[in-house]
Amino acid sequence: MDTSSESDAAARARVAEQAARVGAAVAAGSFRREIPVEIKEDKTDVVTQADRDAQARVIDCIHSTYEANAIVGEEADELKSVPESGPAWVIDPIDGTNNFVRGLGVWCTAVAAVRDGEPVAAAVAAPELGDVYVADDEAVTRNGEPVSVSDRADxxxxxxxxxxxxxxxxxxxxxxxxxxxxxxxxxxxxxxxxxxxxxxxxxxxxxxxxxxxxxxxxxxxxxxxxxxxxxxxxxxxxxxxxxxxxxxxxxxxxxxxxxxxxxxxxxxxxxxx
Missing domain, CATH: 3.40.190.80 (D-Maltodextrin-Binding Protein; domain 2)
Incomplete structure (x- = not known):
């Protein structure tokens, strides 16, 4: 694919989508399977090996294109706050882990590219719902089709x-x-x-x-x-x-x-x- 004319935001949106899809696929491989569940800080704050495996794959996907960029992530030893300067990525391998471990399909993998603390591109993949959302700096799509917020005013x-x-x-x-x-x-x-x-x-x-x-x-x-x-x-x-x-x-x-x-x-x- 020729990406020479691609804007930075569009390029990062493309990588965000790839990373979110990859992470979601890894997590989906363990969904509704018998996997150990660990408690972190309280009884509703849980983590699984699927979270860790999905995060590792998301990071690999990002670093294959943006090797030097910082990663902010929920699991492991990644940064826990967004840098105020320079490019970085903010990721959640399984957002909705409590749903995930209960077999409820409302969970997703989220990836955002930020620059100087502000998001410039993002993707959210919800595999059990069949939805992938992507935004660059111009528009948002769901499964490739443009979407927008509702117009309900009442x-x-x-x-x-x-x-x-x-x-x-x-x-x-x-x-x-x-x-x-x-x-x-x-x-x-x-x-x-x-x-x-x-x-x-x-x-x-x-x-x-x-x-x-x-x-x-x-x-x-x-x-x-x-x-x-x-x-x-x-x-x-x-x-x-x-x-x-x-x-x-x-x-x-x-x-x-x-x-x-x-x-x-x-x-x-x-x-x-």
Whole structure:
């Protein structure tokens, strides 16, 4: 393939897609099979050998083209924060590991290319759903077809997701999130994979995603890039432009963003009591 006229973002999107597909295929080989499950920090924070194997293959795929680029990843000894300068990659080999180990097909492999701390390309592969989302610096596709956020403007017609995870000692915030959503919007979804949910928002399947917690970059950066390129809005809990180190994540189709911010601030008010 002649890539001499390819933009940097397009080239990185192509590698992101390759890496996400490879990682997802490795993980899928262990899906609904008997594999040991290890607990990391608490009973809901789990990891499997499939996570490690998929991450290794994702990294190999990236480094075959971008050998010197830094990697930010959930597993092993990769960086745990996004560098503020230069190119890097942010990866999650299995986003939704709890779903994965339960045999629930809502999980994905997420890969994002960043430069100077900002995403420039991303891919999310959800093999059990049959979906691969890709964004360069111009547009977003799902399975090769252009997608965009929904145009729903009436909150009572919208489905919103409370995302990330509230630790056991913060379940009052979780309850507040559910209440804030059902009081304002038509329905609530919780699907168990942050990156899959963000990708679905980019494609108009759901209309909003919200949390007040600080989220890991591997759980967010790829999906945030998809949403922005698909015409959506992503801010922190205070309404400022979202970054990989922001507090909270409020992502929407744009039309319902003020309502979603109100929900986020209601959740945060509980946290500040």
């Amino acid at each position: 909150p009572e017609t919208c489905a919103v997701v409370p995302t990330m995870w509230w630790e056991p000692d913060r379940r009052d915030e979780y309850a507040a999130a559910c209440r804030a959503i059902v009081d304002r919007f038509g329905d609530l979804r919780r699907l168990g994979s942050a990156q899959a949910q963000l990708a679905m928002l980019a494609a108009g399947t759901i209309d909003g995603v919200v949390t007040n917690v600080y989220a890991n970059p591997w759980d967010t950066v790829a999906g945030v890039h998809l949403i922005r390129l698909a015409g959506g809005t992503v801010t922190d809990v205070h309404g400022d432009r979202w970054r990989h180190d922001s507090q909270g994540l409020v992502a929407s189709n744009g039309a319902i963003h003020e309502d979603l911010l109100d929900a986020a601030q209601e959740i945060q008010a509980v946290a500040e009591r």
